[in-house]
Structures are given as C-alpha cells and as structure tokens.
Amino acid sequence: TRFNIRVYILLFDESRESLLVSDEIVDGGFYTKFPGGGLEYGEGILDCLHREALEEFEQDVEVVRQIYTSENFVESRFVPGDQIICVYYECRLPRDQNGRRMPRFRVAESPYDFVEHREREESFRWRRLDEIEPEEMSLPLDRVVLARLLEDR
Numbered sequence: 001t002r003f004n005i006r007v008y009i010l011l012f013d014e015s016r017e018s019l020l021v022s023d024e025i026v027d028g029g030f031y032t033k034f035p036g037g038g039l040e041y042g043e044g045i046l047d048c049l050h051r052e053a054l055e056e057f058e059q060d061v062e063v064v065r066q067i068y069t070s071e072n073f074v075e076s077r078f079v080p081g082d083q084i085i086c087v088y089y090e091c092r093l094p095r096d097q098n099g100r101r102m103p104r105f106r107v108a109e110s111p112y113d114f115v116e117h118r119e120r121e122e123s124f125r126w127r128r129l130d131e132i133e134p135e136e137m138s139l140p141l142d143r144v145v146l147a148r149l150l151e152d153r
Contacts, residue, residue: 004082007048008036008142010067010090010149014101018126019149021137022056023112025121027078030112031138034088034145035124045087053091056122057105061091068145077139086141129153 011020022035035056039048046063053061068088076082093101106115108123115123127136129150134143 002079002082004076004079004084005039005045005048006036006084006086007039007045007052008034008086008088008145009049009053009061010034010088010145011061011092012090013126017130018128019132019146020107020124021127021132023108023123023125025112025114032111032136033139033142034137049089049091057103057124059104060094062094064090064092066090068141068148070141074141084141088145 009020012018013020020035022033024031024033035052036049037052037055039045040051043051049063050060053059066087067090068086070084070086074084074086076084093103096102103124105124108125111125113123113125114121132146132150134147134150137143137146
C-alpha cells in the first residue's frame with residue numbers, strides 16, 4: 001500500500017574489470033546486493049545516493065549515469081505491502097591526490113567478512129565481471145541489473 005524507493009550504487013574498480021558488492025546481515029538473513037538504500041522523506045534521488053555513499057563508504061562518489069529503474073511491480077521482502085521502486089546509478093570514486101580512484105573503505109577478500117558481528121552488518125568486496133553470476137545477488141532487481149551489465153560487456 002506504500003512505495004519504497006531504493007537507490008543503488010554500481011561502483012567499478014579503476015580497471016572496470018570488477019564491480020563492488022555488499023554482503024549484509026539484515027534481520028538474521030544473509031544478503032549479497034549492491035550498495036545503497038532507501039530514499040528518506042524530503043530527499044531527492046541523487047541526495048539519497050550521496051548520503052548512502054557517505055554512510056556506507058565514508059566517502060562520496062561521482063555519478064556517471066543512471067543505469068536502470070525498476071520496470072515491474074516488486075513487493076518488499078522486508079515490509080510486505082510495500083512496493084519497491086529501485087534506481088541504479090553507475091558511479092565512480094573521486095580521484096585522490098595521485099590521480100587514482102581508490103576506496104578509503106575496507107574491501108574484504110571473502111563473502112561476509114565482517115569486522116564485528118552484530119545484528120546488522122555490512123562488508124564490501126570486488127567481484128570480477130568475468131566471474132560473477134546474476135544468481136549470486138540476493139535481490140531480484142539486482143539480478144536483472146547485473147545480467148544487463150554482463151550482456152553489455
């Protein structure tokens with residue numbers, strides 16, 4: 001009966017050979033998804049994207065282009081009755097003083113590699129585009145977006 005707008009960040013490494021995924025524990029469930037989150041009342045979509053980047057990465061991102069907006073009805077997995085509308089943006093990290101686009105956040109080597117083990121936890125890792133499969137993504141729209149990215153390669 002309500003709309004829930006989600007904004008997601010598609011972040012490639014500098015070589016564009018790998019894509020960042022987020023491994024998360026939410027309400028006891030384990031999820032692999034793209035980084036991002038929910039639009040808050042009073043925010044624009046790009047405001048949400050930048051806020052989510054700062055919250056999750058502790059650094060901002062530069063928007064390259066919008067990649068995808070959900071086209072079909074999707075009900076929330078977490079709040080039955082909410083319709084999910086997702087917007088995905090390709091982004092990149094800003095350049096550092098050496099001209100490189102380097103993450104300032106921790107990048108894990110393996111899935112669900114958390115520093116602390118709390119009820120809500122998140123870690124990031126690079127997944128090579130020549131190895132990742134859409135089925136690895138937990139959320140249906142993330143699988144659609146990843147499949148489209150892989151088709152376009």
